[in-house]
Amino acid sequence: MLKINNLHVKLEEEDKQILNGLSLEVPAGQVHAIMGPNGSGKSTLSYVLSGRDGYEVTEGGATLDGRDLLAMEPEERAAAGLFLAFQYPVEIPGVGNMTFLRTAVNAQRKARGEEELSSGEFLKLVRAKAKDLQIDADMLKRPVNVGFSGGEKKRNEILQMAMLEPRMCIMDETDSGLDVDAMRLVADGVNALRSADRSFLVITHYQRLLNHIQPDVVHILSNGRIIKTGGPELALQVEEEGYGDILSEAG
Amino acid sequence: MTEITDLDVRDGVDRETVETVQNMGSYKYGWNTEIEMDFAPKGVNEDIVRLISQKNEEPEWMTEWRLDAYRRWVTMSEPRWAMLNYPDIDYQDQYYYARPKSMEVKPKSLDEVDPTLLATYEKLGIPLKEQMILAGVEGAEETPAEARKVAVDAVFDSVSLGTTFKDELAKAGVIFCPISEAIREHPELVKKYLGSVVPQSDNFFATLNSAVFSDGSFVYVPPGVRCPMELSTYFRINAENTGQFERTLIIADKGSYVSYLEGCTAPKRDTHQLHAAVVEIVILEDAEVKYSTVQNWYPGDEEGKGGIYNFVTKRADCREARAKVMWTQVETGSAITWKYPSCILRGEEAQGEFYSIAIANNFQQADTGTKMIHLGRNTRSRIVSKGISAGQAQNTYRGLVSMHPRATNSRNYTQCDSLLIGDKCGAHTVPYIEVKNTSSRVEHEATTSKVDDDQLFYCRSRGMDEEEAVALVVNGFCREVLQALPMEFAMEAQSLVAISLEGSVG
Numbered sequence: 001m002l003k004i005n006n007l008h009v010k011l012e013e014e015d016k017q018i019l020n021g022l023s024l025e026v027p028a029g030q031v032h033a034i035m036g037p038n039g040s041g042k043s044t045l046s047y048v049l050s051g052r053d054g055y056e057v058t059e060g061g062a063t064l065d066g067r068d069l070l071a072m073e074p075e076e077r078a079a080a081g082l083f084l085a086f087q088y089p090v091e092i093p094g095v096g097n098m099t100f101l102r103t104a105v106n107a108q109r110k111a112r113g114e115e116e117l118s119s120g121e122f123l124k125l126v127r128a129k130a131k132d133l134q135i136d137a138d139m140l141k142r143p144v145n146v147g148f149s150g151g152e153k154k155r156n157e158i159l160q161m162a163m164l165e166p167r168m169c170i171m172d173e174t175d176s177g178l179d180v181d182a183m184r185l186v187a188d189g190v191n192a193l194r195s196a197d198r199s200f201l202v203i204t205h206y207q208r209l210l211n212h213i214q215p216d217v218v219h220i221l222s223n224g225r226i227i228k229t230g231g232p233e234l235a236l237q238v239e240e241e242g243y244g245d246i247l248s249e250a251g
Numbered sequence: 252m253t254e255i256t257d258l259d260v261r262d263g264v265d266r267e268t269v270e271t272v273q274n275m276g277s278y279k280y281g282w283n284t285e286i287e288m289d290f291a292p293k294g295v296n297e298d299i300v301r302l303i304s305q306k307n308e309e310p311e312w313m314t315e316w317r318l319d320a321y322r323r324w325v326t327m328s329e330p331r332w333a334m335l336n337y338p339d340i341d342y343q344d345q346y347y348y349a350r351p352k353s354m355e356v357k358p359k360s361l362d363e364v365d366p367t368l369l370a371t372y373e374k375l376g377i378p379l380k381e382q383m384i385l386a387g388v389e390g391a392e393e394t395p396a397e398a399r400k401v402a403v404d405a406v407f408d409s410v411s412l413g414t415t416f417k418d419e420l421a422k423a424g425v426i427f428c429p430i431s432e433a434i435r436e437h438p439e440l441v442k443k444y445l446g447s448v449v450p451q452s453d454n455f456f457a458t459l460n461s462a463v464f465s466d467g468s469f470v471y472v473p474p475g476v477r478c479p480m481e482l483s484t485y486f487r488i489n490a491e492n493t494g495q496f497e498r499t500l501i502i503a504d505k506g507s508y509v510s511y512l513e514g515c516t517a518p519k520r521d522t523h524q525l526h527a528a529v530v531e532i533v534i535l536e537d538a539e540v541k542y543s544t545v546q547n548w549y550p551g552d553e554e555g556k557g558g559i560y561n562f563v564t565k566r567a568d569c570r571e572a573r574a575k576v577m578w579t580q581v582e583t584g585s586a587i588t589w590k591y592p593s594c595i596l597r598g599e600e601a602q603g604e605f606y607s608i609a610i611a612n613n614f615q616q617a618d619t620g621t622k623m624i625h626l627g628r629n630t631r632s633r634i635v636s637k638g639i640s641a642g643q644a645q646n647t648y649r650g651l652v653s654m655h656p657r658a659t660n661s662r663n664y665t666q667c668d669s670l671l672i673g674d675k676c677g678a679h680t681v682p683y684i685e686v687k688n689t690s691s692r693v694e695h696e697a698t699t700s701k702v703d704d705d706q707l708f709y710c711r712s713r714g715m716d717e718e719e720a721v722a723l724v725v726n727g728f729c730r731e732v733l734q735a736l737p738m739e740f741a742m743e744a745q746s747l748v749a750i751s752l753e754g755s756v757g
Contacts, residue, residue, distance in 0.1 A: 050712050051708075051711070051712070052708050052712075053704065053708070073711070073716070073717075074708065074711040074712050075711045075712075075714050075715055075716050075717075077712075078711070078712055078713055078714035079714050083712075084712055086709065086712075089709070090703075090705045090706050090708075090709035091706075092706055092709070092710075092723070092724060092727055093727055093728070094726070094727030094728055094729070094730035094731075095723055095724070095726065095727035095730075099723075100710075100713075100723065103710075103715060103719065103723055104710070104713035104714050104715060105714075107713075107714040107715045107716070107719060108713075108714035111714065143727065160713060164713065164714070
């Protein structure tokens with residue numbers, strides 16, 4: 001599904017290399033976790049894949065289902081099935097959460113040549129999905145992320161994910177700022193979305209989220225490259241020993 | 252009527268025009284070349300004023316009223332204090348009267364009506380039956396009415412084309428008709444109120460309007476009557492080099508209520524077109540008027556060529572106790588906008604509200620705002636202004652809040668927000684505040700912000716394209732004002748916001 005090949009990325013504004021030949025492949029139906037210390041390039045990876053301005057790809061590439069991801073506009077990537085759950089979801093004053101969701105869902109449907117959802121169909125769908133995530137009607141009416149608590153913001157991201165039904169979900173430190181209960185809710189939401197043709201790339205600093213979302217593969221990112229790949233036990237090792245040993249092992 | 256955009260008329264109408272002017276005997280210059288079209292000759296002078304008056308079959312007092320205005324106008328000079336930059340307007344190079352092809356031959360069905368005309372009606376959300384009536388389709392009046400009711404008066408260039416739902420309104424005692432008709436049929440009302448809010452000598456543009464206004468809408472809601480439907484006027488400038496000068500007079504008698512919508516469009520022209528309208532609203536004791544405008548005059552192209560020069564005087568007089576007015580405007584069009592819908596809060600406890608969205612893109616310039624003149628005790632006013640600038644546009648909010656010595660315990664709250672898209676546009680806020688008593692309170696809040704890249708990226712990462720994303724963010728910025736609009740208009744306004752900002756990013 002997602003293939004990243006020898007990706008080199010630098011910041012556009014300053015001459016600073018962030019990713020140095022990152023390669024990674026996430027097959028359909030799998031959950032991969034990327035762990036790494038601060039400054040290893042985790043967030044850059046998620047932004048580059050979703051098409052945020054400010055980064056320059058100097059070498060390598062990435063494809064989604066064989067399509068050149070980096071050649072597409074952010075909205076085209078979304079329509080192609082890519083979704084990024086933001087570490088810091090953005091507030092949009094005055095725009096109702098429901099309006100935002102419907103605009104997004106219909107924009108993607110339109111881009112894919114599908115019929116737009118009517119208000120009635122949409123409402124039914126969003127209410128059902130919101131209920132699973134314990135998002136109440138009030139939160140759907142409030143402006144996007146404005147005045148939301150940390151937990152509400154992250155649940156809202158998962159609601160968007162559930163509504164947009166992407167094929168490839170990238171979760172950028174979704175666990176940051178969540179208490180245990182909120183994390184369980186988010187994890188349950190994600191687990192409910194797991195399926196044979198949907199993949200996840202879970203970017204996280206800590207192992208604890210991976211207790212709730214069981215990964216198939218764990219990668220350790222350092223200095224802009226994957227330095228070690230293993231099973232779920234690798235995450236446990238990081239939790240117990242920190243990154244030190246793995247980093248020195250990789251030289 | 253079917254070829255309304257194409258004024259190559261040589262039917263009865265222009266012969267009549269020729270005769271009228273010939274009978275007056277003084278204006279002949281340039282006449283023959285101009286007669287090919289159904290225009291009065293270019294320029295303005297006393298004869299043109301008389302011609303317009305005569306065309307509308309006005310009584311003598313009205314002709315004199317106009318001439319009085321004209322004589323004042325020639326002594327006045329154009330105001331230049333606004334933050335607007337435009338070349339001098341040659342007032343003698345405009346047509347002051349243009350009339351669509353004679354409506355003698357009526358289309359049999361909607362199929363025969365100019366599709367662009369119907370499309371414009373449709374865009375304004377005018378139901379089919381009213382479209383038929385407005386387009387002059389035979390037998391339209393007998394067609395059963397649809398569920399939603401908005402009575403519509405349409406003014407093309409200088410002439411009112413027709414008003415719908417007249418009978419039903421008449422049953423409620425509401426008069427809604429072209430002002431030309433009101434001058435003939437209801438002279439006592441017109442005499443009493445015309446110019447009582449915006450006097451003939453008010454300002455350069457209003458005075459010009461007083462002299463040459465050709466038509467417009469007239470509304471009278473009798474005491475205690477809640478107008479059974481929303482009233483709507485649709486203005487369109489069609490003909491080239493034609494100024495449009497419509498005049499609207501609304502009178503809400505004691506304890507009455509009316510909601511009035513105004514929509515404006517104009518076709519694309521390379522040359523600038525002049526629009527100088529006057530709207531007067533008189534509100535008596537306990538009455539309430541809501542006046543909503545979606546102004547979508549042609550703004551000119553991306554290089555600033557063409558577009559409407561919009562110089563409009565709108566004023567409501569809350570003449571008696573507890574009178575209430577609410578102005579809501581969405582200004583997306585015009586190359587130049589000079590417009591300050593104002594409230595005179597004369598009666599005790601009178602209330603004025605002003606909600607405005609002004610969008611300026613490309614080379615558009617807008618200098619708009621409101622005046623809240625507090626004269627009575629315990630009067631209240633509220634101003635919410637949202638200015639959006641994109642491209643190389645300049646957007647100025649200019650507002651006056653004035654608390655007179657007798658307006659004790661009065662209050663005003665003003666909120667002025669500006670949003671910038673791109674780095675070549677400008678937003679300016681010029682509030683004037685005068686408080687002449689010690690018990691009144693005036694609050695002013697202003698913010699300026701830029702459309703945030705993070706917001707746009709967030710929207711785009713969810714599948715919206717850049718323009719959709721900008722429209723969404725901007726609509727969010729305008730929400731308080733959009734909510735003040737009647738439902739149908741709010742939808743129209745939202746999509747207009749999106750259209751106006753097309754090409755403003757990237």
